[in-house]
Amino acid sequence: MSTISSGFAEQLRQSSISDWNACVQHRFVDEIFAGTLDDAVLRRYLVQDYQFINRFVALLGAAIASADRFAPRVTLSQFAAMITSDENTYFLRSFDALGVPEPERLAPSLTPQTQAFQQLMHEAAQSLNYANCIAVLAVAEGLYLDWADQPAKQQLPLPVRFEHAEWITLHANDFFRGFVAWLRSELDRVGPALSDAARAEAAGYFQRAVQLERQFFDHVYA
Numbered sequence: 708m709s710t711i712s713s714g715f716a717e718q719l720r721q722s723s724i725s726d727w728n729a730c731v732q733h734r735f736v737d738e739i740f741a742g743t744l745d746d747a748v749l750r751r752y753l754v755q756d757y758q759f760i761n762r763f764v765a766l767l768g769a770a771i772a773s774a775d776r777f778a779p780r781v782t783l784s785q786f787a788a789m790i791t792s793d794e795n796t797y798f799l800r801s802f803d804a805l806g807v808p809e810p811e812r813l814a815p816s817l818t819p820q821t822q823a824f825q826q827l828m829h830e831a832a833q834s835l836n837y838a839n840c841i842a843v844l845a846v847a848e849g850l851y852l853d854w855a856d857q858p859a860k861q862q863l864p865l866p867v868r869f870e871h872a873e874w875i876t877l878h879a880n881d882f883f884r885g886f887v888a889w890l891r892s893e894l895d896r897v898g899p900a901l902s903d904a905a906r907a908e909a910a911g912y913f914q915r916a917v918q919l920e921r922q923f924f925d926h927v928y929a
């Protein structure tokens with residue numbers, strides 16, 4: 708790694724900076740803040756995104772299992788409890804508002820982009836390697852914090868519809884800020900102790916995740 712002035716988390720982000728910024732500045736982000744997102748786009752996005760949660764919770768479980776000490780197990784368990792309760796209702800209420808029928812909520816046909824992301828989360832979980840798991844979590848969470856919590860966007864009034872407004876506030880709040888800061892501090896903590904090969908492996912997971920995030924945003928417009 709070339710940067711000496713920053714920790715492992717920031718080195719990883721810099722290694723994917725063009726895809727990272729493309730996500731933060733994506734058309735989807737501008738449109739959800741403006742409240743102008745096309746319902747068909749939002750619907751494709753939410754239907755596919757809802758299929759994340761299953762593998763995502765399994766990935767959290769693998770991070771809990773592979774952590775090197777008790778404190779991170781507690782933090783990750785508390786986060787798992789939150790996302791398996793509060794977040795679920797946003798999807799269900801949005802599906803009601805958008806008229807998404809039951810089969811499409813529960814078992815939609817998965818796009819290649821969704822399948823690729825599921826596969827990545829599955830591989831990271833199966834590796835039972837804490838740095839790999841945290842690298843993928845740091846993208847899935849950190850990128851969402853960075854698009855939702857931009858200072859310039861926070862000046863704007865929230866969009867009127869809850870489907871837009873709550874998807875922003877779910878990812879721009881103090882609890883989520885704290886969790887993302889903790890994920891980054893975990894990467895900084897464990898990164899320096901890794902072998903070069905293990906650090907490269909974790910970096911590979913991180914970079915693949917950022918690429919897939921970008922493709923996921925793009926593909927709901929296709």
Ligand SMILES: Cc1ncc(C[n+]2csc(CCO)c2C)c(N)n1
Pocket residue numbers: 756759760763790794846847848851877878920923
């Ligand atoms: C493609 C895609 N990438 C990341 C997230 C963000 N995310 C996934 S699970 C989770 C935890 C609960 O908020 C968060 C923030 C997403 N929704 N969709």
